[in-house]
Amino acid sequence: MKKIAVLTSGGDSPGMNAAIRAVVRKGIYHDLEVYGIYHGFHGLVNGNIEKLELGSVGDIIHRGGTILRSARLPEFVNPEVQKEGLEQLHKHGIEGLVVIGGDGSYRGANALTNLGFPCVGVPGTIDNDISGTEFTIGFDTAINTVIDAIDKIRDTASSHDRTFVIEVMGRGAGDIALWSGLAGGAETILIPEEKETIDNIIDRLNRGKQRGKRHSIIVVAEGVMSGVKLAEQLKERIDADVRVSVLGHIQRGGSPSATDRFLASRLGARAVELLLEGKGGRAVGIVKNTIVDHAISEIINQPHKIDNEIIRLAKELSI
Template sequence: MKKIGVLTSGGDSPGMNAAIRAVVRKGMYHDLEVYGIYNGYQGLINGNIEKLELGSVGDIIHRGGTILRSARLPEFANLEVQKKGFAKLKEFGLDGLVVIGGDGSYRGANALTKLGFPCIGIPGTIDNDIAGTDFTIGFDTAINTVIDAVDKIRDTASSHERTFVIEVMGRNAGDIALWSGLAGGAETILIPEENQSMDEIVDRLTRGKERGKKHSIIIVAEGVTSGVKFAEEIQKRLDISVRVSVLGHMQRGGSPTVTDRVLASRLAAHAVELLLEGKGGRAVGIQKNQIVDHAIADIVDQPHSIDSKMFNLSKELSI
């Protein structure tokens, strides 16, 4: 193992730059040459690959986004396109690859490993929907961004005696909604993994109104429905003032928290260590605060799950 590459793929997440920095510096500490692949798998196919130096990753640990930029390439699911990527890696003389991203990124890394090129996956996504790890890089920053918005919205909800529906990201996973909803004292949290009837939600709002509650916060994960549609359903049933806030892509931005910077650094260092040991086809993660790794082929087929006890607790506390 003399030369390794690193790329970021899919949606960006705060902490990706910290992971890139750690890959480069850990690699150089062990006398490896590290090459940055720009614009994800699309950049790999196009040969957008450059050698990185220590200065290349200076002053980036605190920056959101990714200096390597990102792009989606659905065509990478095609074997012939994967072979083109494999050929480019060989053309540049690389011996291993670190892929930072989510589910789609992992599938690409798994495909390259099957072709004989050792890849290590690092979970970089705000959605926290990757198996084999308790947390993904960017999740902590994202939920802190959400809770900051929720706190501000609660101020105006209280002032105007309104119910606010706040739509958050997460694709088909509810972790952002669940964690921010519990931390923000939301009266109702809607996530894809748990069903709640509209009758149940309306009853909860009605009980609150009857005891004199003047405002409510409802967190809706985008994988359930849109915040606008949900607010319309509430107003069909209740005579209350409802407003909607869709937080959108602001959840992906911003300087990463301490938690995300440290997590990114630890995971990236372990990824480089695995390549130095001659191992590929692994996905790194953190479980019970210990850095672990699993076969990436197993990770991509595991469905996402949430902490059902935490969800039940949120309902108990919102009576």
């Protein structure tokens, strides 16, 4: 193998640049030519491909987002569109591809693998919802961003005796809400994987009020309901000053944490090693601080699982 390429697809996440850097520098160290594909699978199909040098990835390890840009291409599920992407890879003499992204990106990589082209997936998503790895690139930075917001909101909540509903990202996975809620001392955490009734939330708020607690923090994942809707329901049932903060895309930005930079560097480098070993159709990850890899076809068919022990602990500590 002499030429490989790397692309980022789907939602961006802090640490993607560190992963790109690792792929490029690891590849060049092993005498490979490394190409960058801009704007994900959309750029692949359109041939937006350029050769990268060591200087191309200089001073990017600390930057959020992705220098390769990102885009979504729903049409890539079409076999004919997949073949167009494959033709571009062959046109440039590229023999292996590293795909950094989430579930949709993995499905694109799996499709190319099924066409006989070796791909390796690297988990880059703040949602931490990829199977086969305990952590995804960007998750640590995202929850630290949320915790910072919770700490600031708690200051004003306590000053004005208010209940704050903080809406965080996570349509189908509650890891951001669960981890940041536990670390931020939230009284209530609502996630898609764990059903919670409005009555239970109100009971918890009332118990806190009875023991003299004058403010509360509720963290809700967007996949449960909007923060605005939850606040409206609470206002109808309790006598409290309820406010809402929707953190939105601020969770995706910012300089990646040391943990994310370290993880991205390890995963990106291992992806290149797998291609050099002739192993395509794999997805790298980290389990018990050890870098592992699994078949992409297995990963995309495994549902994301939340850590029930963390759910239990969060409930016990929020009494």
